[in-house]
Amino acid sequence: MFTKDSHTIIVSDKFGDVFRYPLIYTPFTDAELTAQKEAASKDPHASHTNPSNGSLVLGHVSPLNFMLLTPDEGYIVTADRDEHIRVSWYPQGYNIESYCLGSLKFVSSLHILPSSPSTLVSGGGDPSLKVWDWLSGKLLGDIPIEEAVEPFIVVKRIIGRNRWSENDEGGDDEEETASKKKGKGKKARKGKGKQAQALSEDGEQGDEKPGDAMDVDPKGEDAKAQPRKILAVRRIESVTVEATTRVVFSTIGSTALFSTLYPTPSSSPASITTIDFGRPVIDFVLIPGEGLAWVILDSSWYPEGEDKNEAKAERVKLI
Numbered sequence: 001m002f003t004k005d006s007h008t009i010i011v012s013d014k015f016g017d018v019f020r021y022p023l024i025y026t027p028f029t030d031a032e033l034t035a036q037k038e039a040a041s042k043d044p045h046a047s048h049t050n051p052s053n054g055s056l057v058l059g060h061v062s063p064l065n066f067m068l069l070t071p072d073e074g075y076i077v078t079a080d081r082d083e084h085i086r087v088s089w090y091p092q093g094y095n096i097e098s099y100c101l102g103s104l105k106f107v108s109s110l111h112i113l114p115s116s117p118s119t120l121v122s123g124g125g126d127p128s129l130k131v132w133d134w135l136s137g138k139l140l141g142d143i144p145i146e147e148a149v150e151p152f153i154v155v156k157r158i159i160g161r162n163r164w165s166e167n168d169e170g171g172d173d174e175e176e177t178a179s180k181k182k183g184k185g186k187k188a189r190k191g192k193g194k195q196a197q198a199l200s201e202d203g204e205q206g207d208e209k210p211g212d213a214m215d216v217d218p219k220g221e222d223a224k225a226q227p228r229k230i231l232a233v234r235r236i237e238s239v240t241v242e243a244t245t246r247v248v249f250s251t252i253g254s255t256a257l258f259s260t261l262y263p264t265p266s267s268s269p270a271s272i273t274t275i276d277f278g279r280p281v282i283d284f285v286l287i288p289g290e291g292l293a294w295v296i297l298d299s300s301w302y303p304e305g306e307d308k309n310e311a312k313a314e315r316v317k318l319i
Contacts, residue, residue, distance in 0.1 A: 003073060010057065012064040016080060019054030020091060028053045058093025060084070065108045065124070070134075071117050077134060079107035085122055087134055098137035103130060111236035113262065115245045123233030123249060143247070143260055146231060148272035155253030155280055155301070156227030229253075235283060238262065239318055241291040246273075246318055248293065250281045257281055257295055259318055275316050291318050 001010045012018045028036065032053075060080045067078040069090060075097060076090040085100035085107055105125030112134070113119045120134035127146035132139055232252040239246055248259040256276040264270040280298040287293065295314050 001067065001069070003069065010067070010069070010076075011054075012067060012078075014063055016060035016063050018057040018059070018064070018067060018076070018078065018093065020057055021054045025053060055091070056093075057091055058086075058088050060086070065106060066110050068110050068112065070112060071114070075134075077110055077112075077120065079110055079122065079124070081106050083107060083124075085110070085120075085132070085134075087137070098135060100130075100132045100134060100137045100139070102139045106232075109233045109236045109249070111238060111247075113238050113245065113247075115238065115240045115262075121236050121238075121247055123236050125230075125232055127231065129233070129236070129247070129249065143264070143270045145233075145249075145251075145258065145272060148258060148274060149231060149251050149254055149256075150229060152254040152256040152274065152276060153229040153231070153251065154255055157230050157253075158225050158227050234281075237284070237286050239286045239288070239291055239293075241289065248284070248286060248318060250284055253280055255280055257284060257293065257316065275318075277314060286318075292316070293318055 002008065003010070007023050009021045009023060010018060011021070057076065058078065060078065062080045062082045062084075064078055064080050067076060069076055073090060075087050076093060077085065077087050079085045083101075083103040083105060085103070087097045087100070089095040089097060100120065100122065103122065103124060103126055107122050107124040109123045111121045113121065118133055118135060119140070120132040121129055121143075122132065123129045123145075128142040128144045130139060131141045131143065230253070234250045234252050236247065236249045239248060245262045246259045247262045248257065250257055255278055256274045259273045259275075260270045277295060277297055280301050282296045282298050284293050284295045293316055295316060297314065
């Protein structure tokens with residue numbers, strides 16, 4: 001992420017830390033890196049070193065999923081894997097202004113409405129988008145999306161695996177997991193055999209064969225696990241044309257782009273408009289002031305029965 005002047009780059013790492021770098025910077029020398037590692041090894045509170053000579057802005061205790069700067073660049077808003085949204089000063093990130101708490105699952109996307117700079121919209125694994133007054137951390141409302149999104153999710157996932165696909169053919173990680181399960185199954189059968197033998201000697205369950213209840217086919221366990229549709233918001237944006245503002249969002253593995261009017265009249269629930277492209281939406285870009293969006297589609301996925309062809313970006317009108 002760049003600052004407005006394009007002179008500073010802000011990035012986060014897998015440890016949950018946020019650093020800022022000048023566009024043109026001087027990295028550490030080998031001697032400086034060695035000294036830094038030695039100092040870190042003596043500090044029990046140091047999580048890791050910073051080999052790229054960046055300036056630390058802030059840190060979370062879990063990986064970050066999303067971050068953004070407020071329009072005036074006075075604050076940085078960060079969201080992590082553990083449902084937390086934190087509003088910190090920028091660049092003095094050690095000063096925390098507020099927390100936006102209330103999400104029940106991970107938060108994967110944030111957006112501050114240009115038409116209402118005090119309003120933050122967040123989304124992730126929850127069945128609704130949440131609307132906040134980010135400066136105070138107050139929850140202003142929810143926009144239910146699950147019912148509208150679920151029919152368009154075509155990429156499913158088997159829980160516990162790190163691979164997204166329609167039919168999940170498996171890979172090295174699945175083979176390793178199956179191997180571990182296989183070993184565990186042998187131990188379980190062995191333990192059950194001893195238990196059955198002891199019960200037989202006592203005359204309580206003498207007709208039970210060793211391993212009857214504990215025999216588990218490691219492959220059979222995977223066979224029973226069916227791919228599930230997972231709701232995960234990919235991106236949230238907004239577009240305003242002639243005083244009409246719509247919040248536009250996409251979700252991972254779904255073939256549609258979704259939008260809703262903002263603000264929704266208090267007398268009626270939010271109505272979700274969908275534009276279905278027939279292929280999973282990877283990303284989209286809004287054209288400011290025109291109510292148009294360029295949408296990038298997944299070229300590796302195609303409906304069953306159709307010939308594979310190259311996907312293309314499409315332009316659609318939202319307002």
